Amino acid sequence: DTGVSQNPRHKITKRGQNVTFRCDPISEHNRLYWYRQTLGQGPEFLTYFQNEAQLEKSRLLSDRFSAERPKGSFSTLEIQRTEQGDSAMYLCAGEGVSGGPGEQFFGPGTRLTVL
């Protein structure tokens, strides 16, 4: 158990609906990352936060995607007007910052299926 939790674990939705996922890292994780993984592929970077500041968004993150980390603790990822191509595993990872880059601790993921 990495201490990072994600909810829900599974989400099935119809095309066009909005969905929101939540990630709760442990309190020491200053950095928080969102990744997306499709079947048979490695994860791909979506965005990351240092405390409450969103410091980078991937070009994979279209205008339909938005992420927040309002108090520098938990984070949410919202997808508006879902499309079938959004079906994937959405992973978050936390990282404590002490000096250089460190180990990332992954949550169990939220598997999204868009019908």
Added chain:
Amino acid sequence: KNEVEQSPQNLTAQEGEFITINCSYSVGISALHWLQQHPGGGIVSLFMLSSGKKKHGRLIATINIQEKHSSLHITASHPRDSAVYICAVRGSGGSNYKLTFGKGTLLTVNP
């Protein structure tokens, strides 16, 4: 060409065999990670390397910065080692936060 390439994509072994998974990358890095992913999604960090060699139990990871290559070895493999093993790199300089992942190597260890 992907920035991170792993080989082989699939690997089947008999229990007890010595396993090697390779990772090559094409960018400057500050660190390389080896990760394990079991069916159902959970990813566990095995190693973070910036030089040399690390060992943890039956797992050994090595990296050659000059050749931009890393290997993950599993000694005395066991069916519980069956999983996807993923290599990921962290960039250097201003991009040294996010990970860039390989596609993973699916390892199956038969009893």
